[in-house]
Amino acid sequence: MSSRPALPHGLRLDAxxxxxxxHPLHAxxxxxxxxxALDQGSGEAAEPTVAAGTRVGIGTPIARAxxxxxxxxxxxxxxxxxxxxxxxxxxxxxxxxxxxxDATDARDPALVPVDWRTLDGVxxxxxxxxxxxxxxxxxxxxxxxxxxxxxxxxxxxxxxxxAECEPWICCDDALMREHAADVVxxxxxxxxxxxxxxxxxxxxxxxxxxxAAIAAAIAxxxxxxxxLVELPAxxxxxxxxxxxEAVTGREVPHDALPPAIGVVCQNVGTAAAVARFVGTxxxxxxxxxxxxxxxxxxxxxLEVRIGTPIAELIAACGGYQDDPARLxxxxxxxxxxxxxxxxxxxxxxxxxxxxxxxxxxxxxxxMPCIRCGDCASACPARLLPQQLHRAAQADDxxxxxxxxxxxxIECGCCDYVCPSQIPLTARFHAARLRMRLHDxxxxxxxxxxxxxxxxxxxxxxxxxAERLAFEAxxxxxxGAGPT
Amino acid sequence: MxxxxxxxxxxxxxxxxxxxxxxxxxxxxxxxPFAVVHVWLFGPAVLxxxxxxxxxxxxxxxxxxxxxxxxxxxxxRDGSVLVTAALLAVSVPPLLPWxxxxxxTAVAVLLGKHAxxxxxxxxxxxxxxxxxxxxxxxPVEMTRWPVPGPExxxxxxxxxxxxxxxxxxQSYTMQEILADPAFGRVGAAGGEWLNLAALLGGIYLLLRxxxxxxxxxxxLAGLALPAAVMHAIDPGAHAGALFHLASGxxxxxxxxxxxxxxxxxxxxxxxxYFGAGIGGLTWIIRSxxxxxxxxxxxxxxxxxxxxxxxxxxxxxxxxHRGR
Numbered sequence: 001m002s003s004r005p006a007l008p009h010g011l012r013l014d015a016x017x018x019x020x021x022x023h024p025l026h027a028x029x030x031x032x033x034x035x036x037a038l039d040q041g042s043g044e045a046a047e048p049t050v051a052a053g054t055r056v057g058i059g060t061p062i063a064r065a066x067x068x069x070x071x072x073x074x075x076x077x078x079x080x081x082x083x084x085x086x087x088x089x090x091x092x093x094x095x096x097x098x099x100x101x102d103a104t105d106a107r108d109p110a111l112v113p114v115d116w117r118t119l120d121g122v123x124x125x126x127x128x129x130x131x132x133x134x135x136x137x138x139x140x141x142x143x144x145x146x147x148x149x150x151x152x153x154x155x156x157x158x159x160x161x162x163a164e165c166e167p168w169i170c171c172d173d174a175l176m177r178e179h180a181a182d183v184v185x186x187x188x189x190x191x192x193x194x195x196x197x198x199x200x201x202x203x204x205x206x207x208x209x210x211x212a213a214i215a216a217a218i219a220x221x222x223x224x225x226x227x228l229v230e231l232p233a234x235x236x237x238x239x240x241x242x243x244x245e246a247v248t249g250r251e252v253p254h255d256a257l258p259p260a261i262g263v264v265c266q267n268v269g270t271a272a273a274v275a276r277f278v279g280t281x282x283x284x285x286x287x288x289x290x291x292x293x294x295x296x297x298x299x300x301x302l303e304v305r306i307g308t309p310i311a312e313l314i315a316a317c318g319g320y321q322d323d324p325a326r327l328x329x330x331x332x333x334x335x336x337x338x339x340x341x342x343x344x345x346x347x348x349x350x351x352x353x354x355x356x357x358x359x360x361x362x363x364x365x366x367m368p369c370i371r372c373g374d375c376a377s378a379c380p381a382r383l384l385p386q387q388l389h390r391a392a393q394a395d396d397x398x399x400x401x402x403x404x405x406x407x408x409i410e411c412g413c414c415d416y417v418c419p420s421q422i423p424l425t426a427r428f429h430a431a432r433l434r435m436r437l438h439d440x441x442x443x444x445x446x447x448x449x450x451x452x453x454x455x456x457x458x459x460x461x462x463x464x465a466e467r468l469a470f471e472a473x474x475x476x477x478x479g480a481g482p483t
Numbered sequence: 484m485x486x487x488x489x490x491x492x493x494x495x496x497x498x499x500x501x502x503x504x505x506x507x508x509x510x511x512x513x514x515x516p517f518a519v520v521h522v523w524l525f526g527p528a529v530l531x532x533x534x535x536x537x538x539x540x541x542x543x544x545x546x547x548x549x550x551x552x553x554x555x556x557x558x559x560r561d562g563s564v565l566v567t568a569a570l571l572a573v574s575v576p577p578l579l580p581w582x583x584x585x586x587x588t589a590v591a592v593l594l595g596k597h598a599x600x601x602x603x604x605x606x607x608x609x610x611x612x613x614x615x616x617x618x619x620x621x622p623v624e625m626t627r628w629p630v631p632g633p634e635x636x637x638x639x640x641x642x643x644x645x646x647x648x649x650x651x652x653q654s655y656t657m658q659e660i661l662a663d664p665a666f667g668r669v670g671a672a673g674g675e676w677l678n679l680a681a682l683l684g685g686i687y688l689l690l691r692x693x694x695x696x697x698x699x700x701x702x703l704a705g706l707a708l709p710a711a712v713m714h715a716i717d718p719g720a721h722a723g724a725l726f727h728l729a730s731g732x733x734x735x736x737x738x739x740x741x742x743x744x745x746x747x748x749x750x751x752x753x754x755x756y757f758g759a760g761i762g763g764l765t766w767i768i769r770s771x772x773x774x775x776x777x778x779x780x781x782x783x784x785x786x787x788x789x790x791x792x793x794x795x796x797x798x799x800x801x802x803h804r805g806r
Contacts (some may be wrong), residue, residue, distance in 0.1 A: 361498040
């Protein structure tokens with residue numbers, strides 16, 4: 001165990017994690033009808049490989065990933081596929097596969113444990129891709145994709161992210177307390193898959209039980225490639241680039257990914273999912289979700305099947321209480337607010353908060369910026385939010401690019417401290433969207449101009465060729481003119 | 484199962500709860516020691532000045548907001564004009580005629596703040612705009628300070644910085660000048676206590692994180708360093724660093740005036756240059772300029788430099804190579 005120096009910026013936040021952690025981790029009841037969204041939040045929507053009427057067991061593949069940024073999907077329940085239909089999802093509206101649960105919980109007989117020590121790295125990556133292992137920290141990017149890039153970049157250092165810095169979320173804390181051995185085993189498998197030679201498990205220092213469990217697991221595994229690092233509980237130390245800087249002391253260049261400096265980062269939940277896969281052959285069909293907030297009767301951490309409607313999950317936690325005002329997927333700083341609780345969980349849903357008005361901050365009306373600079377002191381990307389705000393108000397794209405709007409990680413720190421109650425994060429999100437649309441339009445315009453110029457050149461060449469042919473024909477005709 | 488419906492809002496869902504009125508209230512609270520010492524030295528006149536300035540400020544602010552079509556109660560409640568009024572009221576001589584105080588405050592609020600767009604838009608420190616206009620337009624009334632002391636009297640006398648300037652001009656040595664009753668133990672008589680009170684208030688603001696250390700420290704260093712150097716080179720012609728730190732509006736300027744966030748530089752490095760510039764200019768004006776105390780003009784001059792400082796002190800963004 002060792003400590004590292006703190007981030008110069010960031011905030012110390014009230015964690016709000018005690019209530020769900022009072023109860024041990026337990027399994028949520030399986031949904032009556034599993035609603036598996038084809039768009040799990042990363043990349044394009046997957047293509048279904050089953051149709052209505054197909055009988056599936058737990059772990060049967062039901063959708064194939066399209067493109068590099070999405071992962072395969074497998075059935076979380078045993079039963080019959082009802083239909084592939086459009087339903088409300090976390091992303092808004094999207095196609096989903098609905099599987100009716102026949103309550104047998106029968107596993108697909110084709111699932112077998114993986115003898116990962118005998119496989120080479122590339123073969124291991126193939127198996128992980130087939131298993132649909134996605135980043136369970138919230139992004140849901142395929143783990144195999146990240147590890148493959150790491151292998152290609154000859155990465156030496158694997159960092160397992162157990163920081164969990166955002167208030168309300170404590171699923172990783174619960175996972176590490178009860179399944180620390182899985183995290184270490186998953187780390188070993190990942191090391192074999194990507195070819196790295198050392199692994200750092202990073203935890204914030206407000207999780208002493210989890211840290212002790214991980215330390216014990218490392219000692220039991222007797223693998224000296226592993227080390228545990230405790231970091232100060234500063235938000236957003238769990239953001240990938242900030243975490244890598246805190247652990248290694250080096251910054252990831254803004255225009256590159258972590259493998260460029262020899263590091264790859266994975267969530268501890270992803271590592272545990274990898275361990276479960278090699279141990280039982282079961283692909284990612286469930287994950288730990290924190291259910292919390294003053295609006296739910298029994299907050300806790302539950303093992304939840306992918307595709308469980310949030311309403312059923314809340315009911316399994318004792319139902320609503322005290323008239324919750326908001327339903328939030330995620331944490332207090334970057335979570336997404338939902339309009340309906342019929343939305344099903346995905347691989348990226350790590351926390352569900354039924355928040356009453358007491359949980360939330362009510363903002364005063366927005367005042368003009370008084371240039372106090374607190375936002376710049378808090379910004380973990382070391383930007384100047386007040387300058388960005390001025391540029392965004394003026395829609396000055398050059399200034400926005402120069403001040404680094406593209407580097408904003410939308411963590412919410414600037415909002416949190418602003419005395420003028422300016423909704424900075426929402427403004428920057430809108431400005432980034434506008435910039436992306438503007439850049440896409442400029443790209444299309446440039447391509448159209450190139451096409452036009454090529455067309456003009458071709459027409460000119462054609463006209464030139466015709467003129468030469470005409471001249472040649474005229475010379476021939478004159479040469480052989482009437483004598 | 485019937486669905487629960489919820490309202491959708493944008494993150495983040497928690498905030499620190501700092502508000503503009505709270506920041507302004509902290510500044511006013513930190514001014515209390517200064518005001519108390521002021522009353523002890525010069526009598527209760529400063530309280531009348533505070534009242535007149537506050538009334539004039541609120542009235543002008545309400546008028547300007549109404550003219551600009553802004554919500555009057557919301558902006559009046561933010562307390563920023565009260566800070567402007569308070570700083571002006573404690574900076575002017577306590578026996579200044581009330582209508583001059585009211586006029587100066589009106590200039591500060593209308594010309595120094597609302598002419599540029601109101602809260603958050605003024606490039607100049609409003610209190611200093613008001614003070615400078617008064618000083619230039621009514622030099623006699625603005626330099627008529629009563630003699631400080633536990634006995635309140637309307638007899639006026641030279642301040643320490645006045646005495647220093649005229650004494651040097653008349654070629655007295657520093658020892659002879661310092662014997663003047665206008666001088667106290669380390670700085671100006673009475674003035675040194677005011678500066679101590681302002682320092683205590685400033686430390687309170689630093690501890691409560693209302694202001695940051697860059698501007699005050701840089702200003703005090705920018706004032707003390709040239710003073711110390713020139714005093715070492717030529718002690719007969721220049722006062723030392725401690726004298727400058729304990730006289731005039733030094734501490735009030737460092738912790739309350741120069742730290743006005745709206746008219747100061749934005750980045751931390753920019754603030755260091757900003758503060759150092761104010762300190763250096765204050766020393767230059769005090770030593771060689773036409774006015775006994777230079778804080779007000781130094782602040783206004785550095786306000787002019789802020790856009791340049793902002794442009795060239797953008798900090799290195801995480802993940803970018805050095806600029």
